[in-house]
Amino acid sequence: xxxxxxxxxxxxxxxxxxxxxxxxxxxxxxxxxxxxxxxxxxxxxxxxxxxxxxxxxxxxxxxxxxxxxxxxxxxxxxxxxxxxxxxxxxxxxxxxxxxxxxxxxxxxxxxxxxxxxxxxxxxxxxxxxxxxxxxxxxxxxxxxxxxxxxxxxxxxxxxxxxxxxxxx
Numbered sequence: 001x002x003x004x005x006x007x008x009x010x011x012x013x014x015x016x017x018x019x020x021x022x023x024x025x026x027x028x029x030x031x032x033x034x035x036x037x038x039x040x041x042x043x044x045x046x047x048x049x050x051x052x053x054x055x056x057x058x059x060x061x062x063x064x065x066x067x068x069x070x071x072x073x074x075x076x077x078x079x080x081x082x083x084x085x086x087x088x089x090x091x092x093x094x095x096x097x098x099x100x101x102x103x104x105x106x107x108x109x110x111x112x113x114x115x116x117x118x119x120x121x122x123x124x125x126x127x128x129x130x131x132x133x134x135x136x137x138x139x140x141x142x143x144x145x146x147x148x149x150x151x152x153x154x155x156x157x158x159x160x161x162x163x164x165x166x167x168x
Contacts, residue, residue, distance in 0.1 A: 041096045048093040052116065055082055059120055060127040079138035080145070086113055087146020101154055106147050113143040 091101075091109040098105050117139035121131045 037096075044089070044093050044096050048089050051086060051089050055086060056120060058082075060124060060129065062128045076134065076138040079135050080142040083113065083117060083139040083142030084146040084149070085142075086116070087143040088150045089146075091147045091150040095150070095154065101151055106151065109147050110140075110143055113146075114140055117143070 087109065090113055091106065094105050094109050095101055117136050120139075121133075121136050124131050
């Protein structure tokens with residue numbers, strides 16, 4: 001009976017030690033995740049602000065006779081692609097500050113992007129550019145595609161990463 005009690009107490013000690021180790025490692029993992037989370041928030045915030053600034057500057061450069069990209073691709077396509085990027089990065093930025101992607105987050109991203117697009121179009125005449133409602137419609141389309149792309153990637157990324165890991 002004593003040997004059973006002694007073995008049982010040793011297994012409890014071992015289990016307790018393993019539990020402490022797991023708790024310590026989970027604390028370390030949480031601290032690391034918080035640090036990565038803070039870094040991610042800062043990096044995504046800087047990237048988002050940079051994208052908005054670059055887009056605003058590029059859309060306010062006075063037109064010149066030589067715009068090689070716009071002549072080959074088309075103005076509306078450029079608007080759609082630029083705002084697709086804005087929609088994606090803006091939704092990613094909002095995702096960093098919300099716990100999970102929600103319908104409210106997507107609507108807020110779309111609203112902020114739409115207001116930025118309207119402000120962008122409205123201020124272009126001050127820089128000898130044309131304010132075009134169809135450009136804004138292309139901006140809205142791009143925003144919608146960018147937000148949808150982020151939500152798709154975010155919801156399927158763990159599955160894609162697991163599938164890729166299984167291939168190796």
